Amino acid sequence: MGLLDQLLDPGFRQAASVEILVGSAKTDIGSLAALVSSIEVRAARMEATSATITIDDRRDTNGDYMxxxxxxxxxxxxxxxxxxxxxxxxxxxxxxIMELKPSYPQNGGEAKLVIECLDDSAALSREHQRKVWGDETAPMTDRAIVEELIKPLPLKLLDGPDGASARALTQDSTPIALLQDRAKANGFEMIFERGEVYFGPKRLEADPQAPIMVYAGSATNCLNFAVSDEANKPDVVAWEKAPATDGAEAVTGEAFADLPLLGKYPAASEGAGLGTPAIARIKGEGDETxxxxxxxxxxMVNxxxxxxxANGELDGTLYGHVLRVGGTVTVDGVGARNGGVYYVDTVTHQFSPDGYRQQFQLIRNAVGETEAVGAAPLSPILSAIQNLF
Known part of the structure; x- marks a missing residue:
């Protein structure tokens, strides 16, 4: 019997179980499930999702490994x-599947097969391409570029904004590297999951996922929860574009956070009256418009x-859902300041002999519990910040 035998046995249903399907036919791994000792899936909204499956391999009567x-x-x-x-x-x-790592130590009973995996974005890392997207007469939006690059794959592009429009965008990289650069340029996220691609800003106004319950008696599903409330972050990002010609002046501007609030009061409101603004400065890179x-x-400022x-851990069975990155979730039981709506930044899913655990990091741009998901920024607070500059 393997360490994950109960989790992987379809007949055992007192806890969340896991299934592994391989190939275009989605073949269940069957009896090999009893040999799986651990599964870890690492999901992040700003990086590719990866997975590691560890199998305690065994030699059969023919000398082959199962x-x-x-x-x-x-x-x-x-x-x-x-x-x-x-x-x-x-x-x-x-x-x-990106890498197979069988190991055969001196003790044959400790042989293992470790399987390393990457999400669907891995298929966009295979070819280094040189191409120019759009031109002066026919600009091309970033969304159109995404659509073109994922066209050979069985992926669906979810609804979202067009993003920047390229007059003549030069690509000298893999498709995924280009798309990562375009996401950064737009302040977007790019998430590959469930056969879909999301390319767009934070989805703050979507319905929250199943709530995280802390100190909620029999309804508790969160094993631990801790908050880090950091002060030293910029409230404003000032930008500058170098003069186009000799004698001309540089073009400058300032960007203030403009996303809906996940709480009653923006985090930037604390410290807005100090008289010394929290400001970062950037300059144009290359031929940026x-x-x-x-x-x-x-x-950057958003x-x-x-x-x-906030960091914590869910009992996956008690939670009863897969907590997903790039979505909102409500936290209950941690007080008026720290309770309320958060945005899911990362989740690590672990199937082990201890059961199903989900270790998460949440982020937030405001404090205070509120039932209004994505409430509008408070204009008096924003005005106080802007008046510092």
Missing amino acids: AADAGLFARWETIVINADFQTHIDEVFRGY EDEIEARAQG EASFRIK
């Missing part, structure tokens, strides 16, 4: 990891406004 020689696992084979909550199944990971520099500054971070 996992390594099964013919199921191969580089670039598709793989899906699901959490089964008895009443419903949620996908935890979808992507490709004025609009591109301004968009980058706006993205990201900096999320200075409140």
Whole structure:
């Protein structure tokens, strides 16, 4: 019996179970499930999601290893990891097998097969491309570039804004590197999950996910929760574009956070009256246009406004859902200041002999509990900050 035998046995339903499906036919790994000792999936809104599956491999009577020689696992084979909550199944990971790492130590009973995986974005890392997107007569939006690059793949691009429009954007990189650069330039997130791609700003006004319950008696699903409330972040990002010609003046501007608040009072309101503004400065890079520099500054100040971070761990079975990055979630039971709506930054899913755990990091740009998801920024506070400059 493997260490994850109970979690992987479809007949055991007192806790969340996990299933692993491999290949285009989504073949269940069957009896190999009893050999799986751990699964870890690391999801982040600013990075590719990765997964590690560890199998305690065993040698059969023919001298072959049950996992390594099964013919199921191969580089670039598709793989899906699901959490089964008895009443419903949620996908935890979808992507490709990137690396197989069998190990055969002196003690044959300790042989293992470790499988490293990356999400669907890995398919966009295979070819270094040189191309020019758009021109002076036919500009091309970043969304159109994303659509073109993912066209060969079975992926759906979710609704979102067009992003910047390129007059002549030169690519000398892999597709995924280009898209990461364009996401940064727009202040966007780019998330690959469940066969879909999201390319756009934080989705702060979407309905919150199932609540995280702390100190809630029998309804408690959170094992621990801690908050870090950082002060030293910029409230403003000032930008500058160098003069286009000799004798001309530089073009300058300032960007203030303009995202909806996840709370009653913006985090920037604390310290706004000190008289010494918290400001960062950037300059244009390469052939960036004025609009591109301004968009980058706006993205930076919006990201900096999320200075409140919370870390914790969910009992996956008690939570009953897969907590997803790039969405909001309500936290209950941590008081009036720290309770309320947060944005999910990272989640690490762990299936082990201890059960299903979800370790998370949440971020927030405001304090105070409120039922209004994505409430509008408080104009008096914003005005107080702007008056410092």
